[in-house]
Amino acid sequence: MTLGADVYEYAPQTAHPPGETLKEALEERGxxxxxLARRTGLSTKHINQIVQGSAALSPETALLLERVTGLPATVWNALEAAWRTQLAREEERERLKDQVDWLGNFPLAELVSRNVLPSTARTVDNLRHLLAFFGVASPQVAENLWGGYRAAFRRSTAAPPNEYATSTWLRLAVLEAREIDCRPYRRETLQDLLxxxxxxxxxxPQAWIEELPGLCARAGVALVFSPALKNTRLSGATRWLTPDKAMVALTCRYKTDDQFWFTFFHELGHVLLHGKRLTFLDDDGSDSADTDPSEVEANAFAAATLIPAEHMPAYEALRRNPKPxxxxxxxxxxxxxxxxIVVGxxxxENALLFREGNAMKRRFSLD
Known part of the structure; x- marks a missing residue:
């Protein structure tokens, strides 16, 4: 999905008070x-206020003007709505001027590279772009919203990194996942696909990238490959978009097949084993990954899926004697x-040194 900045372009002032159109219509008709006040039953003062733009033009007045001028009431209502929207937009612009520094919390250069923002400038227009990207009304609303979300995140890192970059990455993944057409989620279907x-x-690796999303979509899982933003340290995430659609997002940060597949099945473990209310943000390099019950369960699921029980006796023998x-x-x-995967x-498990066997790992890139 292309998140082009032009989707959120700020519209320059083009609307005019409906009174200007009314004044022109009256002059044309003599x-x-x-x-007009006599013909509509309105006061001359009220008519003058509409012409001057100091009084709103109500739907009832639009009907009266339709009868006198011949211009449909829908035209008068549209002119009024456009004008009031323009006024509200300008008032909002003044309020946002004091909040543009909020942009400084975000990785602006990366947002430009991903077509979320048109530039790195700290301007009201860019602030509007960013608020529209997140689907929130204001920076304060965003902070309050994320505060509630973060309380529900299960993240396997003791000291979460830049939360603004994390929220940005998660939003990018969610927007992409929403565009993926999936069948309704069925737990049994996903299990059968394992x-x-x-x-x-x-x-x-090219086969994984091409075939995995389609397979996952059969079971109601939208699989997204989204490179991590700086200072997030994320390897993957799981979130339910609807009761019938789960998102699994992978950053592929380590670029080796052992890490990729373990993370992939770890996230599927969250889908299959854990509820639909939490968002799981995973950094498999943290100590808490070994103590958080949900993370321990997801790790165990990934390990057992990659090397099932029937192969464990042979694996244990290999672990004791991996050489040659x-x-x-x-x-x-x-x-x-x-x-x-076996090398990893x-x-x-310390059966091999981390420098041993790496030639067997497949390396890949999303670029």
């Missing part, structure tokens, strides 16, 4: 304000998964 999803680990490294390739072939797990 009708004075006094005569073997097919796991089998993709043996394919080339050709043993890893033989085990991976029998288990039907990529050898890089052995490294995590």
């Amino acid at each position: 009708i004075t304000q006094v005569d 073997p097919a999803l796991r089998a993709l680990t043996t394919r080339e 490294l050709t043993n890893i390739k033989r085990f991976a072939a029998r288990a039907g998964i990529a050898p890089g 797990r052995l490294q995590h």
Whole structure:
């Protein structure tokens, strides 16, 4: 989905008070304000206030003007609405002038690169762009809204990084996920798809990127690949967009197949095991990932999906004696998964040094 800045372009002042049109209509028809007052039953003072723009033109008055001028009431109502909207927009502009510094909390250069903002300038127009992007009325509303959301986030990091960058990344992912056409979520369908999803680990990275979203959509999961913004340290996120549609967003920050697949199945674990009320923001490098019950469960789900119970006796034997490294390739072939995934797990469990076996990992990029 293209989040073009032109979607939120600020409209320059083009509306005019309906009184200007009324004055022109009266002059063209040779009708004075006094005569119009007699014909409509309104006071001359009220007619003059409408002409001067100091009084609003009501729908009832629009009907009266329709009868006298011949211009439809819908035209008068539209002129009034456009004018009042323009006034409200200008009043809002004055209020927002004192809040443009709020933009400084955000990674503006990255927002420009992702077509959210047209420039990095701290201007009212850019503030309006950003508020429209987030779908909020004001910076204060955004802060209050995010304050409530953050209380419901489950994040596996003890000290969350830049929350503004995090909120921006999550919004980008959500907007993209909303555009993905999915079947209604069915837990059984997603469970039945796990073997097919796991089998993709043996394919080339391009196959994952092309085929995974379509497979996930069958089960009601919108899969999004969205590179992380700076200072977020996120690897993935899970959020329910509707009761029938879940979003799984991956940053692919480590760019190796072992990390990619573990994170992917970790997020699916949140979808399958945990409720629909929480948003899970995951940084698998944090200590709390080993203590938060939901994170522990999602980790266990990912590990058991990648190396199922029937292959664990052979894996335990491999863990005790992983060398020569050709043993890893033989085990991976029998288990039907990529050898890089096995290397990553052995490294995590200290059965291999982190410099050993890395040649078996597939590297990839979303660029």
